[in-house]
Amino acid sequence: MEHTSNTLSTNPFEHPDDGSSISAAAPGPEAPGVLNVGRNATLTLGTDALIVLDEGLKHQRAPGNLCGLLPQFSKTTRAVPFYNVLWAELDSFEVVIHYAQPTTGEKGCRVGCISYTVMDKSTHGYTKTWVEALMDRAYPSNTKRRKRMKVLVNPFGGQGNAQRLWAREVEPIFAAARCEMDVERTAYKGHAMEIAETLDVEGVDVVACASGDGLPYEVFNGLARQRCPRRALGKVAVAHIPCGSGNAMSMNLYGTNSPSLAAVAIVKGVRSPLDLTAITQGGNTSYSFLSQAVGIVAESDLGTESLRWMGGFRFKWGVLVRLLGKTIYPAELSVVVDSDDKRAIRENYRRAVEEHQAAAAKHLHTEADNGDGDNDNDTALPPLRYGTVTDPLPPAFQTQDLPTLGNFFVGNMCLMSADTRFFVTALPADGRLDMINIDGAVPRTTALRMLTTIEQGTLMNFPEVSYRKVLAYRITPRMHLTPPGRRWRAKVGRWLGGAGRQREGLIAIDGERVPFEPYQAEVVQGLGTVLSKRGAVYEFELPRSP
Numbered sequence: 001m002e003h004t005s006n007t008l009s010t011n012p013f014e015h016p017d018d019g020s021s022i023s024a025a026a027p028g029p030e031a032p033g034v035l036n037v038g039r040n041a042t043l044t045l046g047t048d049a050l051i052v053l054d055e056g057l058k059h060q061r062a063p064g065n066l067c068g069l070l071p072q073f074s075k076t077t078r079a080v081p082f083y084n085v086l087w088a089e090l091d092s093f094e095v096v097i098h099y100a101q102p103t104t105g106e107k108g109c110r111v112g113c114i115s116y117t118v119m120d121k122s123t124h125g126y127t128k129t130w131v132e133a134l135m136d137r138a139y140p141s142n143t144k145r146r147k148r149m150k151v152l153v154n155p156f157g158g159q160g161n162a163q164r165l166w167a168r169e170v171e172p173i174f175a176a177a178r179c180e181m182d183v184e185r186t187a188y189k190g191h192a193m194e195i196a197e198t199l200d201v202e203g204v205d206v207v208a209c210a211s212g213d214g215l216p217y218e219v220f221n222g223l224a225r226q227r228c229p230r231r232a233l234g235k236v237a238v239a240h241i242p243c244g245s246g247n248a249m250s251m252n253l254y255g256t257n258s259p260s261l262a263a264v265a266i267v268k269g270v271r272s273p274l275d276l277t278a279i280t281q282g283g284n285t286s287y288s289f290l291s292q293a294v295g296i297v298a299e300s301d302l303g304t305e306s307l308r309w310m311g312g313f314r315f316k317w318g319v320l321v322r323l324l325g326k327t328i329y330p331a332e333l334s335v336v337v338d339s340d341d342k343r344a345i346r347e348n349y350r351r352a353v354e355e356h357q358a359a360a361a362k363h364l365h366t367e368a369d370n371g372d373g374d375n376d377n378d379t380a381l382p383p384l385r386y387g388t389v390t391d392p393l394p395p396a397f398q399t400q401d402l403p404t405l406g407n408f409f410v411g412n413m414c415l416m417s418a419d420t421r422f423f424v425t426a427l428p429a430d431g432r433l434d435m436i437n438i439d440g441a442v443p444r445t446t447a448l449r450m451l452t453t454i455e456q457g458t459l460m461n462f463p464e465v466s467y468r469k470v471l472a473y474r475i476t477p478r479m480h481l482t483p484p485g486r487r488w489r490a491k492v493g494r495w496l497g498g499a500g501r502q503r504e505g506l507i508a509i510d511g512e513r514v515p516f517e518p519y520q521a522e523v524v525q526g527l528g529t530v531l532s533k534r535g536a537v538y539e540f541e542l543p544r545s546p
């Protein structure tokens with residue numbers, strides 16, 4: 001498009017709240033707020049968005065100045081939130097802006113492009129500064145540009161769709177944002193862990209997993225096996241491109257299970273610490289980022305393989321059948337409790353969210369995103385404060401025998417899938433786990449009511465639900481022996497619930513099966529690193545309490 005003189009309107013770098021100016025973006029009197037890119041077209045840096053005003057669009061199609069993504073003929077203005085701007089550059093005399101454009105009717109986005117030719121050589125410097133100012137808005141100081149990504153694609157993830165979702169929905173967004181990509185498909189179970197274990201952590205900012213939650217679990221554990229594990233976990237952010245059925249990591253950190261929207265969240269993601277839970281079982285140590293389950297949740301997740309044909313409903317069906325069958329999972333539980341007062345737990349959570357919002361309103365970025373992680377000396381994993389499962393139980397643990405335990409579920413993230421809100425007060429790096437225990441002997445009607453509240457996130461409000469913040473625990477599960485008179489009924493229940501010939505109990509760590517043996521868990525505050533939208537809180541709103 002032809003060029004006319006560039007003019008400066010009101011200074012858009014004046015912050016509306018505090019009046020401070022962003023000096024880096026406004027070098028001297030020619031602070032680049034508005035860029036005139038044609039007789040009737042301007043690009044303006046607004047408060048939160050790039051405003052594209054193009055009168056010419058009303059009257060004529062102008063294929064030369066657009067890649068086709070400005071409004072139709074009736075509209076002349078478009079606002080592109082800075083968050084959506086993936087890249088902007090001045091290529092000779094052409095201003096080219098790539099951005100994430102929401103797709104109509106779908107919950108996703110694709111890459112859009114705006115380009116204008118600025119012919120006037122005398123304004124070249126001005127235009128260059130304007131483009132850099134746009135980039136500063138698109139990538140605030142705590143957001144790294146051109147992230148160096150190791151992308152792992154599980155070809156079997158999400159019923160075999162991960163490769164297609166990666167190629168169609170995600171790769172174009174990473175490419176438009178000029179991310180460096182090294183893509184590898186996992187070839188077998190445990191491959192992602194091996195890749196993460198031998199990764200050159202100095203050359204990679206992010207390991208992005210196009211998968212379910214299984215691959216991120218492997219990547220955290222692979223990083224924990226590096227020669228300098230603490231440095232590896234602090235340096236490399238683990239990210240999730242949601243291609244599985246649950247997609248908890250993406251739901252909590254990016255608020256979406258759309259691969260394309262998650263891709264933008266990763267491009268714009270802020271490096272944030274995440275608590276990891278050290279799990280010792282037998283002689284092994286592993287690290288959990290999401291959840292641990294013994295009993296009904298583990299059974300409904302891992303013990304319903306024969307019901308895969310039901311798709312996402314199989315988990316709910318598994319829970320329902322077991323609830324109606326009043327299935328119990330006896331265990332001995334020892335816990336280091338931080339708080340068991342539900343009201344105080346909610347209040348603490350609300351305070352943490354308010355503090356986060358206040359800091360965000362003042363634009364207090366926690367740290368520049370240099371990805372330096374811990375210093376070189378701090379390379380080993382921290383010693384476990386409470387020892388391992390084979391050590392004598394330390395005095396800080398309180399022990400209970402739970403002969404009729406129905407549900408034992410512990411989490412570090414709020415959502416376990418798009419519509420299962422169990423751990424509503426979980427925070428990414430508060431150094432605490434949220435623990436839910438429900439007795440298996442609660443009346444069926446109560447259990448069914450509980451089931452229906454999981455979607456709203458109000459399960460913790462039931463007096464029958466024990467909800468605690470804990471620092472560590474040890475659980476010793478036992479098999480429930482069915483009395484002789486009930487064996488036939490139990491068999492039918494197992495068949496209906498998808499358990500088939502399963503005789504052993506099940507334990508799930510981040511959805512992965514581990515041996516049905518005692519284990520001990522201890523939170524290691526902020527040991528892992530992820531990319532998130534907001535850093536200190538998940539993409540979740542605590543429902544109003546009664």
Ligand SMILES: Nc1ncnc2c1ncn2[C@@H]1O[C@H](COP(=O)(O)OP(=O)(O)OP(=O)(O)O)[C@@H](O)[C@H]1O
Binds near residue numbers: 186188192211512
């Ligand atoms: N090429 C492969 N062949 C077999 N298993 C693999 C392969 N690549 C990865 N895996 C394993 O698949 C398991 C499940 O992976 P992931 O969670 O990513 O997908 P998913 O099962 O589709 O997700 P969801 O659990 O949400 O349904 C992981 O334990 C991983 O190690």
